[in-house]
Amino acid sequence: MRLPRHARGLKLARIGVFIMLAQLVLGLVMSVKAFGATSTDGAEDAFKWIQYFLWANMGATGAMFVGSVLAIPDFRAARLPLGMVLFGAACFATATVALWWSHHVISNFMHVALDPDSTAADVEAAIENFGSLKIAVVVKDLSYTIGLITIVRTVRQAAVANEQLALRDAASHLTGLIVLMLISDVFYQLTYGLGSGASIVPFLGFAVSLGVVVYWIYCHLRLQRFLENAAYFVNEPHHLPSARLVNPGTVETDAPTPRPSQRSMPRPSAPSIPNATPSAPVIVVAPELRAAPVPRAETSPEGEAAEPPRFLR
Numbered sequence: 001m002r003l004p005r006h007a008r009g010l011k012l013a014r015i016g017v018f019i020m021l022a023q024l025v026l027g028l029v030m031s032v033k034a035f036g037a038t039s040t041d042g043a044e045d046a047f048k049w050i051q052y053f054l055w056a057n058m059g060a061t062g063a064m065f066v067g068s069v070l071a072i073p074d075f076r077a078a079r080l081p082l083g084m085v086l087f088g089a090a091c092f093a094t095a096t097v098a099l100w101w102s103h104h105v106i107s108n109f110m111h112v113a114l115d116p117d118s119t120a121a122d123v124e125a126a127i128e129n130f131g132s133l134k135i136a137v138v139v140k141d142l143s144y145t146i147g148l149i150t151i152v153r154t155v156r157q158a159a160v161a162n163e164q165l166a167l168r169d170a171a172s173h174l175t176g177l178i179v180l181m182l183i184s185d186v187f188y189q190l191t192y193g194l195g196s197g198a199s200i201v202p203f204l205g206f207a208v209s210l211g212v213v214v215y216w217i218y219c220h221l222r223l224q225r226f227l228e229n230a231a232y233f234v235n236e237p238h239h240l241p242s243a244r245l246v247n248p249g250t251v252e253t254d255a256p257t258p259r260p261s262q263r264s265m266p267r268p269s270a271p272s273i274p275n276a277t278p279s280a281p282v283i284v285v286a287p288e289l290r291a292a293p294v295p296r297a298e299t300s301p302e303g304e305a306a307e308p309p310r311f312l313r
Contacts, residue, residue, distance in 0.1 A: 009070035088150030
């Protein structure tokens with residue numbers, strides 16, 4: 001069973017994973033620009049890098065959304081369950097919308113803050129919209145990570161259908177790694193990532209965030225390698241024998257085609273004997289077997305004594 005559209009979708013999702021890895025560099029530059037902005041020009045420069053960062057994230061989640069949608073026709077043709085594919089597409093769509101909202105809130109704030117004609121009420125309204133950024137960030141992280149899990153699970157569905165046991169086991173193992181990444185991300189967001197950061201030990205928050213980032217990078221490196229192999233295997237049929245139910249009335253039997261006639265040498269004819277008549281059969285009669293006569297013992301004439309046997313003499 002070949003799934004060519006699913007394979008192209010996995011390649012597109014792999015491109016999205018590379019974009020997510022590249023946005024870490026953009027995030028680092030954005031952080032440096034934001035903390036070092038001390039003037040209007042510095043704030044505008046930092047805002048540009050924030051836009052680049054958000055655009056990269058939207059591009060990655062959008063690519064994964066399209067990759068999930070591409071798998072729908074193949075899953076329908078193969079009669080595989082569509083629930084996981086549709087749920088994954090919905091997760092990436094939600095993450096893309098959350099990123100768009102974050103970009104909208106930040107762009108609106110920068111426009112109001114840098115506009116000399118803005119009033120104090122406009123600035124306060126723009127600042128109030130920042131409260132929705134916390135929810136948008138959490139929704140984006142959860143939707144994105146759950147979407148990654150659904151991508152791996154759809155690959156597992158195809159592997160089970162094609163009886164590709166190695167790919168099935170690899171998908172199960174990677175699912176566990178991404179679930180652990182989801183748990184660590186939720187823990188970080190609920191403790192340090194939401195801005196409630198009056199931590200008793202500031203160094204502990206930095207260590208937790210660094211550990212989450214390192215594990216996040218490790219999972220994405222494993223994911224891109226898995227998607228590369230999965231895109232090849234889902235488009236290759238399995239090599240195990242399988243039975244297919246056919247209608248006997250529609251089966252076309254191939255009629256045997258005669259072999260091309262070959263020129264053969266004439267066979268030599270047997271020598272003929274003129275006027276040859278078969279001889280009469282010879283019948284042999286076996287001689288009759290008769291028992292031989294038993295010789296009688298000789299007796300002496302009357303009056304004479306019989307001669308005693310010789311061994312008694």
